Amino acid sequence: MMLGRSTAHRGFILSLFIGGFIPWGGRLQASPTQPAAAAHAPGPETAPIDPADEIFSTPVNDSDPVRYGGSAKDAPLPDQCAGDACEITVIEYSDFQCPFCRKGQATAKQLLNKYRGRIRWIVRDAPLPFHDRAKPAAIAAFCAKVQGKYWQMHDALYKSQSDLSDEALRRLAASQGLNMEKFADCLAHPQVAEDHIKANLSSGAALGVSGTPTYFVNGHRLTGALPFGEFKRVIESSLQE
Numbered sequence: 001m002m003l004g005r006s007t008a009h010r011g012f013i014l015s016l017f018i019g020g021f022i023p024w025g026g027r028l029q030a031s032p033t034q035p036a037a038a039a040h041a042p043g044p045e046t047a048p049i050d051p052a053d054e055i056f057s058t059p060v061n062d063s064d065p066v067r068y069g070g071s072a073k074d075a076p077l078p079d080q081c082a083g084d085a086c087e088i089t090v091i092e093y094s095d096f097q098c099p100f101c102r103k104g105q106a107t108a109k110q111l112l113n114k115y116r117g118r119i120r121w122i123v124r125d126a127p128l129p130f131h132d133r134a135k136p137a138a139i140a141a142f143c144a145k146v147q148g149k150y151w152q153m154h155d156a157l158y159k160s161q162s163d164l165s166d167e168a169l170r171r172l173a174a175s176q177g178l179n180m181e182k183f184a185d186c187l188a189h190p191q192v193a194e195d196h197i198k199a200n201l202s203s204g205a206a207l208g209v210s211g212t213p214t215y216f217v218n219g220h221r222l223t224g225a226l227p228f229g230e231f232k233r234v235i236e237s238s239l240q241e
Contacts, residue, residue: 080117097131133164143186
């Protein structure tokens with residue numbers, strides 16, 4: 001069952017994704033019955049969540065990269081809250097080649113700065129099969145994570161979204177100060193990284209994820225590159241539940 005907030009964005013045009021997954025970032029179009037601006041306009045920021053909305057159980061795994069701040073340098077460092085002690089948990093399913101996932105990064109950093117000390121942000125890389133460089137980019141991000149620099153690589157990959165070639169991935173890794181011998185070995189033996197990505201896709205399928213980007217905000221599912229105000233509305237309402 002899709003959430004009430006998802007139906008508010010029913011103007012998304014869907015195309016095929018593996019196992020029923022669909023790229024929200026593929027094409028966007030307003031509903032025929034709504035003007036384009038209204039189709040994406042957020043509701044009142046303090047409006048309550050529709051009680052019919054499903055709240056999903058979204059446990060965080062030890063293998064999930066966690067972000068607590070807007071800067072890649074302080075991203076992994078707990079600030080006032082850590083782990084399950086944080087009031088706000090956001091889980092993002094995304095694809096490094098998805099343009100709407102890239103667009104959502106600015107909103108993510110805005111929310112991390114707004115709620116700093118109360119929020120943790122988890123990313124689960126879920127590359128779409130028809131984005132030919134999304135999986136290599138996700139593997140590169142995992143290899144950076146092995147060296148403790150997932151978030152630095154994550155941000156660099158989105159900034160370089162127009163060029164995710166093998167050469168570009170090596171260049172980005174070097175620019176983030178990774179041990180290039182270890183990085184190359186990780187790329188050459190990607191089984192662990194691929195298992196991690198498969199686990200992300202499986203968990204997304206179990207949660208009804210049907211495209212990228214998809215977010216779970218304290219268990220409430222949101223789809224697409226939504227504006228700051230929409231996230232704020234759901235966060236503020238969920239904190240009152």
